[in-house]
Amino acid sequence: MDGLSWVMLIAAIIFFTAFMLVPILSILYNAFIFNGQPSLRVFDLMLSDPYYFPLKAYVDSNFPFLHLDLRVRGSLFVFQGTDRLIFSGYDLGVILNSLQIALATSLLATVLGTCLAFIFARFSFRGKGALNMLIQVPLLFTPFVGAIGLRRMIHVDGVLNILLSDYLHILPFRIGLEGIVAVIAVQVLTFYPIAFLNSFNSIVNIDPTLEEQAENLGAHGFGLLRRVIFPLALPGIEAGAILTFILSLEDLGTPLVFQGTAAEKTLTYQIYSKMFSPIGDIRPEATVLALFLLMFSLVSFFLVRKYVSLRKYAMVSRGGTWKPRSQKATGWKSIVIYAFIFITLAFAMLPHIGVILLAFGDVWGATLLPVRLSLRNFTTAFSDPTVISALGNSLAYSGVATFIIAFLGTGAAYIVSRKDIPGKELFDTLVTMPMAVPGVVIAAGLFFTYIGNPFLSPLINPGPLLIFAFSVRRFPFTVRSSFAGLEQTHVSLEEAAINLGASRIRNFVSIVLALIFLNVLSGAMLSFIYSMSEVSTSLVIGSANPRYGPLTLKMLDVLYMLAGGPGVAAALGLLLMAMQAAAIGLSTMLSRQRATALVGV
Amino acid sequence: MILTKVSIDGVTKRFGEVVAVDRVSAGIEDGEFFALLGPSGCGKTTLLRIVAGFELPDSGKIYFGGEEMTDVPPNKRGTGMVFQNYALWPHMTVKENIEFGLKMRKMSNDERAKRVAHAVELLRLGGLEARSPLQLSGGQQQRVAVARALAIEPQILLMDEPLSNLDAKLRIETRTELRKIQRELGITVIYVTHDQEEAMSIADRIGIMNRGQLLQVGSPRETYLFPRSLFVADFIGQATWVQGNVSSKDEFVSVTTPVGSIRGKFAPGTDVDVGGKVIAVVRPEHLSLRPMDQANEIRVKVSALSYLGSVTRVFGQSTGLNLIADAEADASLSVGQDLALYFRPKDTLILASE
Numbered sequence: 008m009d010g011l012s013w014v015m016l017i018a019a020i021i022f023f024t025a026f027m028l029v030p031i032l033s034i035l036y037n038a039f040i041f042n043g044q045p046s047l048r049v050f051d052l053m054l055s056d057p058y059y060f061p062l063k064a065y066v067d068s069n070f071p072f073l074h075l076d077l078r079v080r081g082s083l084f085v086f087q088g089t090d091r092l093i094f095s096g097y098d099l100g101v102i103l104n105s106l107q108i109a110l111a112t113s114l115l116a117t118v119l120g121t122c123l124a125f126i127f128a129r130f131s132f133r134g135k136g137a138l139n140m141l142i143q144v145p146l147l148f149t150p151f152v153g154a155i156g157l158r159r160m161i162h163v164d165g166v167l168n169i170l171l172s173d174y175l176h177i178l179p180f181r182i183g184l185e186g187i188v189a190v191i192a193v194q195v196l197t198f199y200p201i202a203f204l205n206s207f208n209s210i211v212n213i214d215p216t217l218e219e220q221a222e223n224l225g226a227h228g229f230g231l232l233r234r235v236i237f238p239l240a241l242p243g244i245e246a247g248a249i250l251t252f253i254l255s256l257e258d259l260g261t262p263l264v265f266q267g268t269a270a271e272k273t274l275t276y277q278i279y280s281k282m283f284s285p286i287g288d289i290r291p292e293a294t295v296l297a298l299f300l301l302m303f304s305l306v307s308f309f310l311v312r313k314y315v316s317l318r319k320y321a322m323v324s325r326g327g328t329w330k331p332r333s334q335k336a337t338g339w340k341s342i343v344i345y346a347f348i349f350i351t352l353a354f355a356m357l358p359h360i361g362v363i364l365l366a367f368g369d370v371w372g373a374t375l376l377p378v379r380l381s382l383r384n385f386t387t388a389f390s391d392p393t394v395i396s397a398l399g400n401s402l403a404y405s406g407v408a409t410f411i412i413a414f415l416g417t418g419a420a421y422i423v424s425r426k427d428i429p430g431k432e433l434f435d436t437l438v439t440m441p442m443a444v445p446g447v448v449i450a451a452g453l454f455f456t457y458i459g460n461p462f463l464s465p466l467i468n469p470g471p472l473l474i475f476a477f478s479v480r481r482f483p484f485t486v487r488s489s490f491a492g493l494e495q496t497h498v499s500l501e502e503a504a505i506n507l508g509a510s511r512i513r514n515f516v517s518i519v520l521a522l523i524f525l526n527v528l529s530g531a532m533l534s535f536i537y538s539m540s541e542v543s544t545s546l547v548i549g550s551a552n553p554r555y556g557p558l559t560l561k562m563l564d565v566l567y568m569l570a571g572g573p574g575v576a577a578a579l580g581l582l583l584m585a586m587q588a589a590a591i592g593l594s595t596m597l598s599r600q601r602a603t604a605l606v607g608v
Numbered sequence: 609m610i611l612t613k614v615s616i617d618g619v620t621k622r623f624g625e626v627v628a629v630d631r632v633s634a635g636i637e638d639g640e641f642f643a644l645l646g647p648s649g650c651g652k653t654t655l656l657r658i659v660a661g662f663e664l665p666d667s668g669k670i671y672f673g674g675e676e677m678t679d680v681p682p683n684k685r686g687t688g689m690v691f692q693n694y695a696l697w698p699h700m701t702v703k704e705n706i707e708f709g710l711k712m713r714k715m716s717n718d719e720r721a722k723r724v725a726h727a728v729e730l731l732r733l734g735g736l737e738a739r740s741p742l743q744l745s746g747g748q749q750q751r752v753a754v755a756r757a758l759a760i761e762p763q764i765l766l767m768d769e770p771l772s773n774l775d776a777k778l779r780i781e782t783r784t785e786l787r788k789i790q791r792e793l794g795i796t797v798i799y800v801t802h803d804q805e806e807a808m809s810i811a812d813r814i815g816i817m818n819r820g821q822l823l824q825v826g827s828p829r830e831t832y833l834f835p836r837s838l839f840v841a842d843f844i845g846q847a848t849w850v851q852g853n854v855s856s857k858d859e860f861v862s863v864t865t866p867v868g869s870i871r872g873k874f875a876p877g878t879d880v881d882v883g884g885k886v887i888a889v890v891r892p893e894h895l896s897l898r899p900m901d902q903a904n905e906i907r908v909k910v911s912a913l914s915y916l917g918s919v920t921r922v923f924g925q926s927t928g929l930n931l932i933a934d935a936e937a938d939a940s941l942s943v944g945q946d947l948a949l950y951f952r953p954k955d956t957l958i959l960a961s962e
Binding site for chain 2: 502511513
């Protein structure tokens with residue numbers, strides 16, 4: 008291998024070792040230590056505590072000797088009085104709660120996303136382009152405020168209930184979502200576009216002749232869907248399902264918003280709130296929970312990499328024309344399609360409508376709409392110098408992180424795409440792993456590892472460590488996008504340059520980078536924007552010295568400290584949302600290929 | 609004096625379990641048009657890439673004009689290369705593509721302009737300089753690729769199936785043109801192709817490869833008339849072959865076969881003892897419908913006929929044997945007809961059976 012590739016390889020390995028592997032291992036190591044001795048005592052304590060784990064087994068001398076106690080609390084729904092139906096869900100203890108939330112979110116988001124994907128891939132109807140964009144609006148993800156907006160809409164005293172029950176009298180009682188069920192609802196509405204994009208991509212990438220051949224042999228309608236289209240698209244659907252599963256597991260923002268309910272009893276919230284003892288030591292309970300969280304997400308990550316990539320069907324077609332299959336929706340089909348899309352949209356847009364109303368609402372009590380609209384929330388936000396400095400911090404940290412990501416990420420993608428070295432699979436796993444490592448785990452690990460470091464200690468200034476945290480967390484966006492660009496660029500284009508006398512560096516700059524520049528840029532933009540709205544590492548590391556904290560930390564602060572806080576936070580959220588919309592729009596325009604960075608594992 | 613421009617010395621290259629190139633040695637002479645011919649997967653492209661420096665051989669050496677090149681990186685070898693897919697950079701214009709190698713050599717603007725103009729003229733690309741490669745036809749793209757490789761005035765030009773993406777008519781025009789340019793410039797060309805007709809028509813010498821081995825090197829005429837193995841006989845042109853055993857050797861070799869005794873002569877370098885297994889090979893044009901003196905004779909039933917314009921190709925069957933013969937275009941033949949075919953011993957090549 009040439010010198011340049013070695014530099015790129017070694018730089019990426021050092022970076023990930025220092026800022027991902029060592030921090031994770033250092034924190035996991037502590038799960039097995041009790042009072043300075045290696046011990047499983049913390050596991051034992053926690054697994055026998057119903058707060059964490061519902062199953063208790065004990066040995067009894069009476070028959071039957073082994074007893075199992077299942078201590079589940081709560082119920083799926085409960086009537087409060089005669090006019091309120093509250094859904095809250097079962098409380099299975101912290102460890103299983105996260106798992107049940109992630110499973111439910113993944114299942115519901117995948118069903119919803121896949122149905123939408125089939126509709127958009129196989130039917131043409133009026134307004135399809137605009138609806139396709141709207142359907143993906145939840146990708147504009149804003150920390151806290153989306154969930155706050157949604158809470159405002161679906162709360163038992165919220166807009167939807169007032170509208171449907173008090174004004175329209177459609178519902179005989181108000182419906183409230185709380186705790187576990189509320190978290191699932193918010194997450195499904197937030198993450199289904201990821202499932203949608205993955206399914207959609209794999210459906211449109213099916214060679215149309217495979218379907219035509221099946222039709223030629225007599226398959227049609229639902230049989231064709233079940234026997235040919237669905238199996239061929241399955242790897243992509245599965246990848247989307249597992250991605251939403253991981254995103255749900257590692258989500259900290261939603262449980263934070265539903266603080267005070269059973270939503271607190273989730274892994275991320277518990278790790279976040281119990282991580283550090285008052286004297287700054289890491290608490291063993293948090294490390295054990297981190298171990299569980301990491302295990303759940305890594306297992307699913309490796310499952311998808313092994314199982315799904317094994318079944319990814321290489322498109323073996325040779326030549327011929329690629330005529331996408333799409334039929335015009337007419338009659339009852341179009342009614343079903345429009346109804347499905349509009350009902351989905353009505354719910355999917357709730358958080359955003361809620362955020363907009365919150366941001367522009369001046370006084371808003373238990374009424375359908377805010378009493379008065381004004382820009383007061385914006386002026387409050389931007390006249391506060393600490394908000395301005397937090398915004399500046401976020402821009403700076405995310406900007407620097409994006410440069411690191413673009414530099415290391417392009418190199419890593421190049422090696423994975425072009426070089427045939429032993430252990431390449433491992434390297435590829437390493438650089439895509441951040442998407443499966445929950446933010447709170449990385450954050451806690453980084454905090455713990457570098458707290459005594461004179462240059463990186465977050466107590467002095469959390470900036471440098473936040474930069475590295477963002478770089479690790481948002482690395483996969485740029486790697487994947489660059490990789491997609493490289494895969495579309497034939498290696499002979501580089502060989503031609505080298506044959507004509509170009510050095511490795513010259514080839515990399517004037518051929519490789521020039522050809523995949525737009526891919527790198529579109530990936531880097533997503534890395535940047537999702538660094539800006541990063542929650543978990545921002546909160547954990549930033550709170551060590553809030554003076555240099557990022558915007559998301561400030562938003563949480565504003566949310567709970569200020570009177571009328573949600574409105575001001577919503578105003579900031581709206582700003583982030585606008586930036587995300589611009590970045591995603593631009594990124595799509597540049598790469599002319601939506602969201603290569605958001606698809607697959 | 610003939611100089612050896614490119615020496616390939618005992619080169620072996622493995623990819624995992626597969627031996628892509630197996631102990632290949634060959635010398636390509638200065639100014640020679642050398643074709644590497646073989647079926648897909650035979651190792652010819654790998655061998656070309658080893659010469660270009662994109663692959664390192666596991667063992668063996670490469671020399672350019674006596675100077676060892678084995679470990680010289682590809683950007684320092686000074687070869688020109690034309691890729692099968694042309695590898696034109698879509699983010700550069702035609703002119704920028706052609707100019708690239710000259711910039712790498714830090715040539716002055718004047719010199720660059722002169723060279724580009726020359727290459728453009730040579731390949732008839734006038735007026736297309738400012739276009740993007742994406743706006744060109746396949747044939748034009750191919751010429752830009754050649755112009756780009758020639759602009760650096762390489763002594764050695766490497767071409768990897770450069771015509772395989774063109775349609776049949778253009779392919780024939782372009783190869784004539786390539787041959788003309790090569791003669792004018794006097795450069796050494798190594799040309800990879802799987803098309804035996806193309807190799808025969810364009811090359812001074814052909815190296816035929818199969819399963820990583822270089823089986824035979826020779827002029828088109830030599831390889832056609834005197835194949836040293838059944839593979840070469842079969843790959844270069846059409847042939848009928850009959851298995852048998854040597855029954856006697858004198859001026860000609862007599863071979864006992866299931867279709868009777870056949871007389872022929874050993875291919876150069878072949879000698880098999882009486883009783884040994886051999887294969888008799890005959891070209892279609894040497895099989896005649898007319899009786900000849902002292903000729904071998906095989907009786908066949910016509911199984912298929914194809915009219916090729918200049919001749920009618922006759923496919924005949926005899927006890928487990930498939931024959932291909934060329935008859936006159938207007939010969940009145942019909943499928944199912946019994947036929948006697950005659951061929952001279954001097955046109956019958958006897959190869960050792962593998």
